[in-house]
Amino acid sequence: MEIKLGFGQIPKSQYIFVNRESDYCWYMLSEDKRQIPIYDKALTGVITGIEVNKKVETSFGEAEKTDLSILADKPYIIRSGSDSYFSKSLLLSLDSLTFEQLRKPITITVSPGERTIVFCTIYDPENYRAIDINWDGHKELNWHSLGEKVSLKINHIHNSSQKHTEISEHSTIAQLREMMMVKIDTYLTELGWTKEEGKQYLQQKYGKRSRHHLTETELLDFMMVIFETLRSQAIAPPKAS
Structure with missing residues (x-):
């Protein structure tokens, strides 16, 4: 990522929030907390970390969130409710990815479902293929366990890359x-x-x-x-x- 000299924005991660509206599924917040719609449905970058079941204070009280960190044109953090279909489809997709795929850029997309539902689909930007996931038995699935498994895989890969950049x-x-x-x-x-x-x-x-x-x-x-x-x-x- 190119470093620009001179005046600019504070170099911190930009939060992206997932929520189905009339014509968009995710948005940013302005400094005065107004929603800034994101009409693009895809974000391509390299995953750098994930936090699952993170307790966050919201205007409705404490809630559990999933925060996915991804480096694109700038660092982003995609935040979604841990119990949302977006988070669940995200975890299922990430669990299906190999170590090789997780080290490369991926494309995360949003698609609206019924009512307030938003689904996540991950694509390989090199061949435009979607990562297939299986929803069979998802109601009985231990999502906390799956989240920990995905977190261990992603965060260990990222930490290994940072600590062993000169290792093959x-x-x-x-x-x-x-x-x-x-x-x-x-x-x-x-x-x-x-x-x-x-x-x-x-x-x-x-x-x-x-x-x-x-x-x-x-x-x-x-x-x-x-x-x-x-x-x-x-x-x-x-x-x-």
Whole structure:
């Protein structure tokens, strides 16, 4: 991003708010808190972070929000209600993206639904393809858990990029895998699972007997499953077949 010298605006992130109006779905606020409509339906940039279930004071009281930070022509923060369809479709889309895709520019779009509903669709700006998401079972989905999973993936990628800018792509992914391996070992120990029970679970869910054979996405999913199991203690270790 080019740095302009001389007088200008205060260099801080511009908040973008999601809300369906008659002819637009998101807007900015002026200094006197007036809505400034954004009629464009797409924003392209690189995601730099996400905060989920963030408690924010509003004119209607405290509310939980999802804040997605994205660097485009300037830094933006897209804020939406954590329980909104926009936030949910955003999380489902981000969860579907690979580590490679999350490091590149993406296009976030808004589209109106019924009444006050706004949906989010993410596109790959290189091939104009939308990221497919699956709404099956969304009413039973643990959105808090999904938000934590997406947050871990995005924020770790961004932090790794900042701290290891001179490290190759292969090394960065290797370090991410190593971090997840350590976390999984810790969670399995706290759960009291044996290595054989862990292998049984991997075989049942992923069709693989070793964590080393999992993709980065599968490894992250396994780590989050174990983390949620530890929190809820709802899933017993798999029985050996």
